Amino acid sequence: MSRQQPGSSEFELIQRCFTQGYPTDAATLLGIGDDASVIAPPADQHLAQSLDTQVADVHFPANAPAHLIAQRALRCAVSDLAAMGASPQGFLLGLTLPDNQPDWLDDFARGLRDAATACGITLLGGDTTRGPALVISLLVQGWVPALSHPRGLTRGGAQAGDDVWVSGCLGQAALALPMVLANPAIHTGLAAAYYYPAPRLTLGQSLLGIATAALDISDGLLQDAHHIATASAVNLALTGEHIPTAVALGHPGWPDCLSGGDDYELLFTAPADQQTRIATLAQQLDVPLTRIGQCQSKINDQQPTVTVLLQDQPVQLTTSGYQHF
Amino acid sequence: MSRQQPGSSEFELIQRCFTQGYPTDAATLLGIGDDASVIAPPADQHLAQSLDTQVADVHFPANAPAHLIAQRALRCAVSDLAAMGASPQGFLLGLTLPDNQPDWLDDFARGLRDAATACGITLLGGDTTRGPALVISLLVQGWVPALSHPRGLTRGGAQAGDDVWVSGCLGQAALALPMVLANPAIHTGLAAAYYYPAPRLTLGQSLLGIATAALDISDGLLQDAHHIATASAVNLALTGEHIPTAVALGHPGWPDCLSGGDDYELLFTAPADQQTRIATLAQQLDVPLTRIGQCQSKINDQQPTVTVLLQDQPVQLTTSGYQHF
Numbered sequence: 232m233s234r235q236q237p238g239s240s241e242f243e244l245i246q247r248c249f250t251q252g253y254p255t256d257a258a259t260l261l262g263i264g265d266d267a268s269v270i271a272p273p274a275d276q277h278l279a280q281s282l283d284t285q286v287a288d289v290h291f292p293a294n295a296p297a298h299l300i301a302q303r304a305l306r307c308a309v310s311d312l313a314a315m316g317a318s319p320q321g322f323l324l325g326l327t328l329p330d331n332q333p334d335w336l337d338d339f340a341r342g343l344r345d346a347a348t349a350c351g352i353t354l355l356g357g358d359t360t361r362g363p364a365l366v367i368s369l370l371v372q373g374w375v376p377a378l379s380h381p382r383g384l385t386r387g388g389a390q391a392g393d394d395v396w397v398s399g400c401l402g403q404a405a406l407a408l409p410m411v412l413a414n415p416a417i418h419t420g421l422a423a424a425y426y427y428p429a430p431r432l433t434l435g436q437s438l439l440g441i442a443t444a445a446l447d448i449s450d451g452l453l454q455d456a457h458h459i460a461t462a463s464a465v466n467l468a469l470t471g472e473h474i475p476t477a478v479a480l481g482h483p484g485w486p487d488c489l490s491g492g493d494d495y496e497l498l499f500t501a502p503a504d505q506q507t508r509i510a511t512l513a514q515q516l517d518v519p520l521t522r523i524g525q526c527q528s529k530i531n532d533q534q535p536t537v538t539v540l541l542q543d544q545p546v547q548l549t550t551s552g553y554q555h556f
Numbered sequence: 557m558s559r560q561q562p563g564s565s566e567f568e569l570i571q572r573c574f575t576q577g578y579p580t581d582a583a584t585l586l587g588i589g590d591d592a593s594v595i596a597p598p599a600d601q602h603l604a605q606s607l608d609t610q611v612a613d614v615h616f617p618a619n620a621p622a623h624l625i626a627q628r629a630l631r632c633a634v635s636d637l638a639a640m641g642a643s644p645q646g647f648l649l650g651l652t653l654p655d656n657q658p659d660w661l662d663d664f665a666r667g668l669r670d671a672a673t674a675c676g677i678t679l680l681g682g683d684t685t686r687g688p689a690l691v692i693s694l695l696v697q698g699w700v701p702a703l704s705h706p707r708g709l710t711r712g713g714a715q716a717g718d719d720v721w722v723s724g725c726l727g728q729a730a731l732a733l734p735m736v737l738a739n740p741a742i743h744t745g746l747a748a749a750y751y752y753p754a755p756r757l758t759l760g761q762s763l764l765g766i767a768t769a770a771l772d773i774s775d776g777l778l779q780d781a782h783h784i785a786t787a788s789a790v791n792l793a794l795t796g797e798h799i800p801t802a803v804a805l806g807h808p809g810w811p812d813c814l815s816g817g818d819d820y821e822l823l824f825t826a827p828a829d830q831q832t833r834i835a836t837l838a839q840q841l842d843v844p845l846t847r848i849g850q851c852q853s854k855i856n857d858q859q860p861t862v863t864v865l866l867q868d869q870p871v872q873l874t875t876s877g878y879q880h881f
Contacts, residue, residue, distance in 0.1 A: 260602065261707045264787070266639040266771050267606040269700065269707045272597035277585065280680060281592040282648040282695055286687035314591040323607040325650065325693035355605065358693075362611035368650035368683075368693035370607055375594065382586045382594045446591050462589070 244333050245359055248340035249324070253347050253354040258320055268355035270321065276374035278320070279383050281311035287365035295415035297335045298342030299426045300367070305346040306428045307449065308369040310495040313435035314447035315383035317373030319350050324357035325368035350430060380439045389444040389463035389500035395524035396442075396509065398431050398496045401452055402477040405491020406484055421477070428495035434518055438499055441508060445499035451490040453537055453548065455498055460535035463500070469524035471541040480541075486548045489539070500526055569658050570684055573665035574649070578672050578679040583645055593680035595646065601699035603645070604708050606636035612690035620740035622660045623667030624751045625692070630671040631753045632774065633694040635820040638760035639772035640708035642698030644675050649682035650693035675755060705764045714769040714788035714825035720849035721767075721834060723756050723821045726777055727802040730816020731809055746802070753820035759843055763824055766833060770824035776815040778862055778873065780823055785860035788825070794849035796866040805866075811873045814864070825851055 250263055261269040272278060285304045287293035305322065312319050324343070328336075347354060352371065375383035403424035410417055411425050418426045431447070438445060444463050448455045452474070460467050472480065476488035501509060506522070513520040529535045538545045575588055586594040597603060610629045612618035630647065637644050649668070653661075672679060677696065700708035728749035735742055736750050743751045756772070763770060769788050773780045777799070785792050797805065801813035826834060831847070838845040854860045863870045 261710065265710050265712075266636040267604040267642065267697075267708070269602050269604045269640070271602050271702065271706065274599055277594050277596050278603070279592040279594045280648060280695075282650050282681060282683050282693070284650040284652055284683045284685045284693065286652055286685050289686055311591040315594070317592065323605060323695060325607050325609040327609055327611055327691055356607060358607050358609045360609045360611050361614055362691060363689045364687060366652055366687060366691045366693075368607070368609065368691075370605075370648060370695040372592075377596065381596065383592070385586065385590050387590070 244336055248336055249354060249357065252344045254351055256320060256353045259353050259355060263354065263356050268323070270355070273374065275377050277377045277381055278372055279312060279315040279317040279375050280370060280372040281308065282368060282370045283308035283311065284366065284368045292412060292415040293365060297338035298345070299418055301339045301342030302346045303426050303428070304367045304369060305343060305350065306430055307495060308371045309350045309352060309432070310428060310430040310447040310449070312371055312373040313430040313432045314445055314497060315375060316380065316435045316439040316445070317375050317383055318436060319352035319371065319373040319432065321353040321355040321372055322347070323355050323370040326357065326359045327362035327364070327366040328359065329362065329364060350432070376439065384435065384438060384442055384445040386444050386446050386459050386462035389459055389465050389526045390502070391465050391526050391528040393443055393500040393502055393526040394506065394522050395467055395469060395526060396499050396501060397452070397475065397521055397523050398434055398518050399494070400475045400477055400519065401448065401494050401496060402484070402488025402491055404428065404493035405487045406477050408491070425493060428493070430495060431497045431518065433516055434497055437512055437516065441505050442499040442501050445497055448494040448496050448498050449492055451492040452498065453490050453539070456537040459498065459500065460537050463526070464529055464535055465526040466529045466535055467524055467537045468527055469537065469539050471539045471546065473521060473523045475519060475521045489548055569661055573661055574679060574682065577669045579676055581645060581678045584678050584680060588679065588681050593648070595680070598699065600702050602702045602706055603697055604637060604640040604642040604700050605695060605697040606633065607693060607695045608633035608636065609691065609693045617737060617740040618690060622663035623670070624743055626664045626667030627671045628751050628753070629692045629694060630668060630675065631755055632820060633696045634675045634677060634757070635753060635755040635772040635774070637696055637698040638755040638757045639770055639822060640700060641705065641760045641764040641770070642700050642708055643761060644677035644696065644698040644757065646678040646680040646697055647672070648680050648695040651682065651684045652687035652689070652691040653684065654687065654689060675757070701764065709760065709763060709767055709770040711769050711771050711784050711787035714784055714790050714851045715827070716790050716851050716853040718768050718825040718827055718851040719831065719847050720792055720794060720823070720825055720851060721845055722777070722800065722823050722848050723759055723843050723845055724819070725800045725802055725844065726773065726819050726821060727809070727813025727816055729753065729818035730812045731802050733816070750818060753818070755820060756822045756843065758841055759822055762837055762841065766830050767824040767826050770822055773819040773821050773823050774817055776817040777819070777823065778815050778864070781862040784823065784825065785862050788851070789854055789860055790851040791854045791860055792849055792862045793852055794862065794864050796864045796871065798846060798848045800844060800846045814873055
């Protein structure tokens with residue numbers, strides 16, 4: 232069991248797949264092909280970094296077209312940079328493959344190049360290995376302004392009284408999932424939200440100095456709202472009627488829109504005096520931004536809570552609908 | 557197929573396993589627990605980064621003790637930083653696990669903490685996912701001096717006439733492999749070289765300004781020597797009698813010492829006028845450094861070559877010995 236390396240012809244394939252056609256940037260001094268890549272950080276920037284792993288038949292259908300798998304994997308990873316208010320710089324790819332299929336790898340690289348171009352992020356390096364299943368690990372990184380926002384947009388700054396906002400419309404990817412599983416090659420309509428999530432990069436960067444806390448919704452609005460509540464030690468009260476969803480409140484799919492995940496929209500909090508500024512931002516960026524609730528003081532010695540209100544009454548969401556408490 | 561997240565109890569386990577007892581450093585502003593980690597790069601440093609993936613039963617025995625798997629994975633990854641002359645800063649961990657075994661994860665974390673402490677590297681973040689097999693992806697990064705060596709130690713600077721040097725003694729891990737496969741829990745004697753490779757960090761940093769090219773030997777001396785030859789466009793002529801190996805030239809295991817891999821020693825080139833300086837360095841660092849050959853001009857229009865000479869005659873190494881051309 233020495234290290235099993237790709238053969239020579241595959242080495243050439245990797246060279247072809249992963250060295251040409253990707254965006255470049257001024258900070259990258261050394262890319263693929265040495266023991267490590269090297270970047271030159273600008274003097275006034277800090278570096279935000281996130282590692283994201285996707286496993287075949289856990290995070291995506293193994294039999295989906297390779298370019299769609301790549302698109303989704305990189306876009307999901309870059310969404311974490313959007314959530315930090317970071318400007319994408321570069322990424323490294325760990326790719327574990329069950330077998331040597333040059334056509335598959337060519338198609339994967341096509342999707343990766345297209346997604347990298349869409350996100351404006353440089354491929355810095357990576358590692359390709361054999362393994363029993365397709366596993367994709369992506370390290371993505373980007374800059375945040377060192378002086379004004381040294382740690383970017385974190386989850387921990389929400390204050391009681393802050394508004395809770397969300398971008399876009401929730402639930403499209405969750406509603407697409409049965410279709411995607413039945414036919415993984417479908418990538419239009421709702422399925423586009425599943426395969427081509429658009430990291431809210433410009434929005435995230437614009438929210439520096441406006442938002443008090445932020446994250447991207449990957450696990451569903453309710454679960455991710457808990458992350459802000461916990462990190463900020465506040466309760467979140469969300470008004471169900473105000474949450475923008477792919478189907479309306481009376482539809483049986485409505486609860487899935489709040490818990491299904493894979494949205495990659497930004498959930499953020501901001502002081503009430505930022506409402507006008509945020510409304511202007513929504514117009515400038517042409518991104519729907521909706522105020523869906525408020526942060527409240529949590530009760531001493533109790534865990535922070537997230538509550539969804541319908542007609543001002545708290546409801547409990549289940550997979551088949553919602554129940555009043 | 558929404559994102560399958562670890563359950564709440566596993567979340568706590570991950571918190572316990574991956575947030576305490578790791579080295580810290582001044583550059584890390586934000587670690588585990590947000591959408592991304594954030595580091596503050598010092599003004600006079602560039603950042604070298606490498607991503608390394610290890611798969612169970614491909615790169616290590618799946619049934620090896622978890623702490624040994626972690627030790628080996630992190631040390632192998634950090635070795636790439638040594639090869640660049642970089643000072644370790646931080647790492648991110650992508651961990652794909654087939655099942656939820658808290659004891660296994662505790663033991664893995666113990667090895668990871670110990671290896672991180674030995675290497676002086678901060679755990680910045682990561683992602684834990686379910687999958688059909690154990691896959692470990694590690695992004696490691698470290699600093700190189702921006703002004704004097706903006707790209708660190710690359711593979712591409714060797715010149716005809718340069719000496720070829722190697723650190724330590726080759727072949728211990730390769731010779732240990734049959735034992736390790738028979739009993740993956742053995743971790744002393746030769747097996748220590750397999751599970752606890754020591755990244756040559758101080759040596760790598762000391763070679764900045766001395767070496768013209770460098771890499772760490774992971775795939776075997778001969779294959780990795782080809783990487784320097786190719787990147788630098790020179791031929792390498794190695795004197796078999798001078799190569800430090802775990803068994804002597806007449807031993808049937810000798811060829812494995814040159815091709816087996818997993819050494820994580822540094823192979824580097826340097827001008828002949830650096831010989832005294834390198835000998836002094838070997839004494840100061842208490843690391844054997846051996847001059848094993850020379851770089852030569854390659855023949856125009858031909859691929860660079862690596863030749864092993866015995867009694868001044870080129871030989872071809874096979875798994876069962878070596879043959880004269």
